[in-house]
Structure formats: C-alpha cells, structure tokens
Amino acid sequence: MLIKKGAEANLYLEDWHNRKVVLKQRLSKEYRIPEIDEKIRSQRTIHEPQIIHKAKEAGVPTPTIYMIDILDATIIMEFVKGKQVKQILSDLSDKERRSLCRHIGNLIGHLHTYGIIHGDLTTSNMILTPTGKVVFVDFGLSEHSIELENRGVDLHLMKRTFQSSHFKYAKECFDAVMEGYRRFMGEDVTKDVVGKIREIERRGRYISAR
Amino acid sequence: MNCSDDTYCLGIESTADDFGVGILSFKGRALANINSAYINPEGGIHPREASRHHAGIAGEVLSKAFHKAEIKPKEIAVVAFSQGPGLGPCLRTGATAARALSSYLNVPLVGVNHCVAHIEIGKLVSKAKDPVTLYVSGGNTIISAFDGGKYRVFGETLDIAVGNCLDVFARAAGLRQKEGMPFGAMVENVASRGHSFVSLPYSVKGMNLSFSGLLTAAVQLLKSGKHTVEDLCFSLQEVGFSMLAEVTERALAHTEKPEVLLTGGVAANNRLQSMVKSVADEHKVRFCVVPKEYALDNGAMIAWTGILAYQHNMVIPTEKSFVRLKWRLDDVHVPWVES
Numbered sequence: 225m226l227i228k229k230g231a232e233a234n235l236y237l238e239d240w241h242n243r244k245v246v247l248k249q250r251l252s253k254e255y256r257i258p259e260i261d262e263k264i265r266s267q268r269t270i271h272e273p274q275i276i277h278k279a280k281e282a283g284v285p286t287p288t289i290y291m292i293d294i295l296d297a298t299i300i301m302e303f304v305k306g307k308q309v310k311q312i313l314s315d316l317s318d319k320e321r322r323s324l325c326r327h328i329g330n331l332i333g334h335l336h337t338y339g340i341i342h343g344d345l346t347t348s349n350m351i352l353t354p355t356g357k358v359v360f361v362d363f364g365l366s367e368h369s370i371e372l373e374n375r376g377v378d379l380h381l382m383k384r385t386f387q388s389s390h391f392k393y394a395k396e397c398f399d400a401v402m403e404g405y406r407r408f409m410g411e412d413v414t415k416d417v418v419g420k421i422r423e424i425e426r427r428g429r430y431i432s433a434r
Numbered sequence: 435m436n437c438s439d440d441t442y443c444l445g446i447e448s449t450a451d452d453f454g455v456g457i458l459s460f461k462g463r464a465l466a467n468i469n470s471a472y473i474n475p476e477g478g479i480h481p482r483e484a485s486r487h488h489a490g491i492a493g494e495v496l497s498k499a500f501h502k503a504e505i506k507p508k509e510i511a512v513v514a515f516s517q518g519p520g521l522g523p524c525l526r527t528g529a530t531a532a533r534a535l536s537s538y539l540n541v542p543l544v545g546v547n548h549c550v551a552h553i554e555i556g557k558l559v560s561k562a563k564d565p566v567t568l569y570v571s572g573g574n575t576i577i578s579a580f581d582g583g584k585y586r587v588f589g590e591t592l593d594i595a596v597g598n599c600l601d602v603f604a605r606a607a608g609l610r611q612k613e614g615m616p617f618g619a620m621v622e623n624v625a626s627r628g629h630s631f632v633s634l635p636y637s638v639k640g641m642n643l644s645f646s647g648l649l650t651a652a653v654q655l656l657k658s659g660k661h662t663v664e665d666l667c668f669s670l671q672e673v674g675f676s677m678l679a680e681v682t683e684r685a686l687a688h689t690e691k692p693e694v695l696l697t698g699g700v701a702a703n704n705r706l707q708s709m710v711k712s713v714a715d716e717h718k719v720r721f722c723v724v725p726k727e728y729a730l731d732n733g734a735m736i737a738w739t740g741i742l743a744y745q746h747n748m749v750i751p752t753e754k755s756f757v758r759l760k761w762r763l764d765d766v767h768v769p770w771v772e773s
Contacts, residue, residue, distance in 0.1 A: 229717065231684030254716070255679045255709035257672050259631040344640045348688065365640065377592070381640040387764075388586040389688075427592060 232268070232364060240300055245290060250297035250364075265297040268364045273299060275340060275363045282338030284331050285359040304359045310347035313390055313397070321393065322400040327358055329404025332379065335360075337409065341367050341374045345382040347389060376420030379405070383421065436460055436745065442505060443512040443744065444535070445737025448528025449520025449548045450573060451479045453488040455499040456734030457510070460741050462558050465503035467727060467734040468495050473613055477605040485523035492531045499733070510539055514740020517545030518758035520573070525757035533752050542749040544740040548731075549574060549763035552724075553585060554742060555735030556697040560722035566691045568682045568710060571698035571731075572597035572618075575678075577641060577685045578763060580771050587764045588685045589641030596674055597700045599645040603670055606653045607663045621667050622703050628668025632661050636673055641681050641688075648674060671705055679709040686717050697724040699731070742770040 227246075228235040236247040250265040273289045280286055288302040309328070313321060328350060335342060342349075343365030351359045367374065382401060386394035406414040439461040447454040447469075454469040472487035474480065500507060515532035518525060536543040553567050567585075569576045575596045577589040594602075597618060604617035609624070611617050634651050637644040652670045655661055682694060694714045700706060707723055714721035728734060746769045 229687060231680060231687045253676075253679070253712075255712040256676045257631060259633075260636070260672060260676050263633075264636065346640065346688070365638065377639050377642075381642065384587075384640075384642070388581070388588050391582055391586070424592065 230362075232264075237303060238300075240290065243290075244303040245300050246287065246303045248299045248301065266294055269294055269297045269299060272363045272366070273301075275366045275368070276301075278338065278368075279335060279340055279360060279363065282334045282340060284334050285357050286363070287359065287361060304351050304353065304361065306351040306353035306357075306359065308348050309350040309352055309358070310389060312352060313347060314392075318393075318396070322396060324352070324358070325397045325400030326404035326407075329401035329406075330408045331358060331360065331404075332382070332401070333405045333408030336370075336375050336378070339368050339370045341369050341378045343367060343378065345378055346385040372416055372420050375417050376424050379417060380421050380424045439463060441511045442503075442509055443514055443544075443737045443741045444499070444510045445514040445516075445546070445551075445733045445735070445740050446528045446532045447516045447548070447551075447731050447733045447736045448485075448488050448524050448531075449516050449518070449731060450524055451484050452731040453491055453495055453528065454731060454733035454736075455495050456732060456737040457499055457503040457505070458734060458737040458741060460511075460745075462738060462741075464734050465505065466499040467732055468499045468502060469730070469732055470495050471613070473611065475610045475612065477601055477611060477617055479521065481521040481523045484521065485527045488524060488527040492527070496531070496535075507535075507539060510535075510541060512542050512544060512740055512744045513539070514544040514546050514736050514743070515755075516548045516551065516736050517755070518548065518761035520548060520757075520759065522757065522759050525759065529755060529757050533755060537752060542744060543752055543755055544743050544748060545750050545755055545758075546736050546739045546743060547761055547763065547766045548736075549576065549578075550585060550766050550768065551735040551739040552697050552729075553578065553695070554739045555728045555732070556695045556722065556724040558738055559724060559728050560695060562693045562695050562720070562722045564691055565693035565695035565722060566682065566685045566689055567695040567697060568678060568701075569698045570596050570678065570696075570700035570706070572601060572700075574698060575643060575645070576763060577681050579685065579689045579691055580768070580773075581689075582773060583771075584766060584768055585763050587762070588688065589643065589681045592639065592642050592644045593646040594649065596643075596645055596678060597698070599649045599674060600670070600700070602649055603652050603656075603667070606656060607667075616699070618700055618703060621671065622705065624664055625667035625671045625705070628662065628664035628666070630665050630668075631672065632665055632669040634669055634673045636677060638677050638680055641684050643677050643681060645674060645677075671703075675703075675706045675709050678706065679713050682710055683713045683717070686713065686719065691719070693720045693722055695722045695724070697729050699729065701729040702726045746770055
C-alpha cells in the first residue's frame with residue numbers, strides 16, 4: 225500500500241515475513257536522463273542505510289534496515305509507529321513544544337558530533353513515537369561531514385522549515401532547537417554554528433542585513 | 435471593489451535589464467505590454483549603463499504603450515512600479531518615471547514586489563488558483579507557495595540563480611547574445627546539439643539549491659578542452675534542471691498543492707518545461723507555464739499586481755516611495771489571496 229509519494233521515493237507499507245515494513249523505492253524519474261537517474265538512485269540507495277546505521281551508533285533513533293536491493297533501488301526497513309512532528313507540533317502546549325524542539329536539537333547535536341549531516345531536516349522527517357521517542361527518517365540526502373559549513377546548512381534548513389511550515393511559532397521552535405543543540409555541543413561550537421547560519425542567510429538573496 | 439473593465443492601471447518594470455510598461459484594466463485585460471531590453475553583447479548587466487538605457491527609452495516605451503492601448507494618459511487611475519528587489523540605478527529610474535506620472539496625473543502610486551508580480555501575472559494568465567511556483571530567472575531561483583497571508587519561500591538558491599549560472603557559462607564559452615536571443619536561449623540551442631553526458635556536481639540541500647559549484651566545474655571542464663561546448667551545455671542543463679525538478683517535486687509532496695506554475699525568464703526553456711511538466715504529471719497536478727511575454731520581466735505583471743494591491747488600499751505616498759533593493763518575496767503581506 226502506497227503511504228507516501230515523496231519527492232524522490234515512494235514509501236509503501238508492506239507485510240514482509242510477518243513484519244510490518246516500509247518499502248522505500250526510488251523510482252526512475254522520467255524527467256532525468258538515464259546517466260543522472262541511475263547514479264542518483266543507486267548512490268542514495270547504498271548511502272542511506274549506511275548513514276542510518278551510523279546514526280544509531282551516534283545514539284539517534286532511526287528505523288532498522290532489513291534489506292536493500294541496489295538494482296531495484298529499494299530499501300526495506302522497520303515501520304516506525306507514530307506521528308510526524310509536522311502533524312502534531314501545533315497541537316502541543318508551548319511548554320511541550322519547546323521541550324520537543326530542545327530534544328530535536330539535542331539529537332541533531334548527536335548526529336553532527338558523529339560527523340553526520342542529515343541534509344533534509346524538516347518536521348516531516350521526524351517521527352514522534354507513542355513512547356515519546358523521536359525517530360529520524362529519510363537520510364536520502366545525508367552526508368558525512370564535520371565541517372561547520374555543512375552543519376550550518378543543515379540547521380538553516382531546519383530554521384527555514386519552521387518559517388515556512390510553522391511560521392506562527394517559528395522563532396520559539398528554532399530557538400529551542402538551538403538550545404538543545406547548545407546543551408549537547410557546548411557554547412563554543414554552537415556559537416560558531418549560529419554565526420555560520422547567519423552567514424548562510426546573508427549569502428541568500430535580498431537580505432537587508434548584508 | 436472596483437473590478438471594472440474601463441478603469442486602468444499602468445505598471446512600470448525596471449528591476450534589471452528590461453524597461454517595461456504595461457496597461458491593464460481592473461478586470462485583468464491587458465491593453466498593452468511594451469518592453470525594451472538593455473543588451474550587452476558580452477553578457478552581464480552594468481547597472482549604470484542599464485539605467486541609462488532605461489532613462490533614454492522610458493518616454494518612447496510609455497508612448498508606445500499608450501498608443502497600443504488606445505487610451506489617453508488621463509484615463510489611467512493608478513500607477514504601479516516595481517519597487518524591488520533589483521539593481522538600484524535601474525529601480526530608481528523606473529520609480530522616478532512612476533512618481534512623475536502619478537503626480538502629473540494626480541493618481542495614486544503603488545509599489546509592487548517584483549517576485550510577487552511574477553506569481554500574480556502567472557496566476558492571471560494561466561488561471562492557476564493556488565500553485566507551487568518555480569520562479570527561475572537570471573536573478574532569482576525560488577520555490578514558493580502561498581500560506582498564511584504570504585508567499586512562503588520553501589526553497590531557493592543558496593548562491594547564484596540558475597539563469598545566472600547559464601549566462602556566465604555562455605559568456606565563458608565565448609557566446610555573444612543579441613536582441614531576441616539571450617544567453618539562456620543560446621545555451622538551449624547549443625545544448626540541443628550535445629549528446630554525450632559529462633558528469634557535473636549535483637547539489638540539492640533539502641529544498642534549497644546551489645549552482646555555484648556546478649558553474650565552476652562546468653567552466654573548468656570547458657577550459658580543460660576535453661569536452662565540446664555542446665556536450666557541456668547539454669550536461670549543464672540536464673544537471674541544473676534535474677535539481678530544479680527535484681526540489682519542485684519535493685515542494686509539491688510537502689505542500690500537496692493542486693498546481694505547479696513555472697515562471698521567470700528561464701521558464702522559456704523547453705527542456706525545463708518538459709521536466710517540470712513530467713513532475714506535475716506524476717503527481718497528477720495541473721502544470722501551468724507562463725507564456726514568454728509574461729514570464730520575462732514585463733510591465734503588465736506590475737500593473738496587475740498594482741491593481742490587486744490598490745484594491746487593498748496599499749497605496750504609498752510619493753515621499754515614502756523609496757526603492758527596496760533587497761525586498762524578499764516572503765516579506766510581502768498579500769491580503770488579496772484567501773487563506
């Protein structure tokens with residue numbers, strides 16, 4: 225059963241050896257020439273499970289990978305029960321929202337310390353489970369890096385997501401994310417990252433601060 | 435609200451290399467849309483030279499517009515101008531003309547955001563209601579959709595615009611542009627003769643894009659002499675446009691809007707059109723592309739957005755009509771769209 229038609233992959237909910245699994249298939253895109261299409265699909269299919277595994281080592285909950293099929297650009301992984309953070313953020317009280325965002329910031333800190341850049345830090349890609357765990361999904365655009373620039377771009381996207389999809393409390397959410405990040409990463413690193421985010425924003429177009 | 439077909443707004447566009455005048459009725463009927471482009475054969479826009487071009491041609495473009503529209507200046511009810519974002523000297527030239535006209539005719543003045551205007555004219559001519567807009571030009575690369583009173587920016591370039599990337603590559607390849615044949619069209623032309631793909635960096639960061647690395651790599655490969663210009667133009671387009679298609683698709687999946695609107699100068703590219711259409715088809719949403727006359731910078735889009743803003747009392751006094759060089763799309767309050 226198709227559960228999500230994403231930008232680069234379709235997610236299906238399937239029964240696989242008596243387990244509920246998510247089958248993530250990177251379909252061939254008609255708009256891309258085969259040279260680009262094959263490269264993107266196979267690279268991301270190989271890369272994503274590797275980074276998902278590394279994220280677990282970093283202490284960040286991610287789905288368990290059961291199988292991958294490179295030729296078919298398919299990954300079979302655990303179905304994570306819960307709600308996307310995007311769906312529930314507005315239902316929370318101010319206090320709960322801040323606490324959840326701080327927790328997200330803490331997890332991003334874990335990823336970054338371990339040299340992982342998620343690459344698509346949106347509230348659609350974080351699942352809050354009934355037990356209160358936040359599980360990060362969709363590492364399709366992730367990369368290995370400890371560079372300040374990449375950390376900044378990663379968090380800048382998080383900020384942009386709040387501004388575009390949760391604009392009513394964008395500032396408090398992002399501030400809470402950065403507070404959680406700071407508690408884990410320490411004052412010095414966070415200061416550099418915050419400076420970098422500001423630089424990335426200024427590099428963008430039409431910024432009056434520039 | 436006045437939506438009559440015999441009340442007119444005149445819009446002046448002058449953010450970059452184009453000086454345009456459009457006259458529209460409050461009902462959205464275009465009576466005139468006249469444009470004059472500053473052309474530098476070697477490419478690039480020298481802001482001072484472009485503004486001199488605008489100042490020199492303004493009178494002529496205005497009279498042509500009145501002639502085409504078959505109305506007299508005193509029949510104009512509102513004057514609108516693109517207030518930003520754009521190049522300072524160019525914007526100021528258009529603003530000066532608009533202020534003069536509004537004060538001479540004694541009619542209200544409305545300042546319009548150039549990016550909002552691209553979206554609004556696109557919606558008017560393609561009858562799109564609530565699209566994800568991919569706005570691609572020499573100066574802008576924005577993926578936007580309406581939510582909560584504003585056009586939100588879901589993704590944009592983190593460095594240079596896609597049109598800029600194509601232009602600078604064309605320049606490095608020694609191409610020369612001329613009237614009616616801008617660099618983008620030349621690259622498309624040359625690319626159609628390329629067939630072997632050269633690998634270039636593909637850089638998508640979530641819904642944002644980066645074109646500077648792609649440009650640098652393409653220029654370096656060009657200088658290495660190992661590949662033909664045709665193959666490089668082909669590969670540059672394929673990689674750059676695939677990136678655009680991917681973020682458009684991501685924005686569609688995220689917002690679940692019913693339409694995609696492709697606009698801006700680069701929207702004239704057939705290859706890009708076919709890619710974005712393919713994305714729209716796959717998601718079973720309507721694909722809208724703005725015809726070239728209204729996709730390139732033009733006065734009609736300023737006039738139309740001026741009408742919408744005027745109907746919501748967004749008139750500015752002349753003494754406060756400063757141009758806004760860095761006026762972001764998502765800074766603009768858009769009361770005429772229903773949430």
